[in-house]
Amino acid sequence: MMETLEGGELCFPQLLNTSCRKPTRPYSEAMLLYILxxxxxxxxxxxxxxxxxxxxxxxxLHTPTNVLLLSLAVSDLLAGLLLIPxxxxxxxxxxxxxxxxxxxxFFVVFTIISVSVGxxxxxxxxxxxxxxxxxxxxxxxTQRRVQICVSLCWVCSLFYCSLILNDHLGQPGRYxxxxxxxxVVINYIAGAVDLVFTFISPITVIIVLYMRVFVVAVSQxxxxxxxxxxxxLQRSVTETAKKSERKAARTLGIVIAVFLICFCPHYLVSLAxxxxxxxxxxxxxxxxxxxxxxxxxxxxxxPWFRKSIKLIVTLQILQPDSCDANIL
Numbered sequence: 001m002m003e004t005l006e007g008g009e010l011c012f013p014q015l016l017n018t019s020c021r022k023p024t025r026p027y028s029e030a031m032l033l034y035i036l037x038x039x040x041x042x043x044x045x046x047x048x049x050x051x052x053x054x055x056x057x058x059x060x061l062h063t064p065t066n067v068l069l070l071s072l073a074v075s076d077l078l079a080g081l082l083l084i085p086x087x088x089x090x091x092x093x094x095x096x097x098x099x100x101x102x103x104x105x106f107f108v109v110f111t112i113i114s115v116s117v118g119x120x121x122x123x124x125x126x127x128x129x130x131x132x133x134x135x136x137x138x139x140x141x142t143q144r145r146v147q148i149c150v151s152l153c154w155v156c157s158l159f160y161c162s163l164i165l166n167d168h169l170g171q172p173g174r175y176x177x178x179x180x181x182x183x184v185v186i187n188y189i190a191g192a193v194d195l196v197f198t199f200i201s202p203i204t205v206i207i208v209l210y211m212r213v214f215v216v217a218v219s220q221x222x223x224x225x226x227x228x229x230x231x232x233l234q235r236s237v238t239e240t241a242k243k244s245e246r247k248a249a250r251t252l253g254i255v256i257a258v259f260l261i262c263f264c265p266h267y268l269v270s271l272a273x274x275x276x277x278x279x280x281x282x283x284x285x286x287x288x289x290x291x292x293x294x295x296x297x298x299x300x301x302x303p304w305f306r307k308s309i310k311l312i313v314t315l316q317i318l319q320p321d322s323c324d325a326n327i328l
Contacts, residue, residue: 011094012179019179037285041084048074051069054304059324061308064145064146065123067146068126072123075115077291084288095180103168103169104169106182111157117263122150125209199267210256258293
């Protein structure tokens, strides 16, 4: 009787000596966590899918900046589609998908986070050139170059994460203490490298570039208010363009600020010495929640996104030549 009772508390009752014990979480708490994470996952997928459809379909939105937003939306979509459901499995019950799927799940997690960081750096560079060197922006930042940079970002992230998780991918489950557990342990050297390349270096670049963008944008705004700029038709068009770029910089600055708020706590804990990435935690949840916040920010600050949502929901996107609709 005692053996049966003990077996009922195990992830794999047939493996009495090697099986992990089931997490002891109150039912109401487990259900609340499941509903919350599932809702965020669905919302993240839906909102980022709208971003992807909008930018891909409407020709007016085929700009270098929007290519970067498209790449970010794809990584956010994958976070809602893969990372959050995986977090639900890790947080709420035993791991039943095997050691290989455990290794692949962490590989996907690291890759998507790396891609998101890369996208944020590229967005910062794009805004830096647009604000600080607006006359040469059209020649420096072309759609072709941005597409190449985005492709390199994804390829390099895959290669980089395969190196960081080389031991974990080569021997899946080597760090599991029992059957039904899914953990990854990053050694000191790999952890230090990851901290530099995924946190310290990109965050430094982002902050420095946006500080420069902020200073230049403020100086331009003061120049306009003090009427230093001559009032000519050509100059007026130029200043209107600059104003539009500053507005885009402000919106993307908010995106990056939210990203840093959601991203930094997780790596600051790692910097303090916690190398074991195991069960769900508030910091990991905050990291993934950023993927849901980005399209919400777009909805508040980008009129084209609100208009495209209306066209998609009302199925006007299915009309002939809808890709040429005036969306701006």
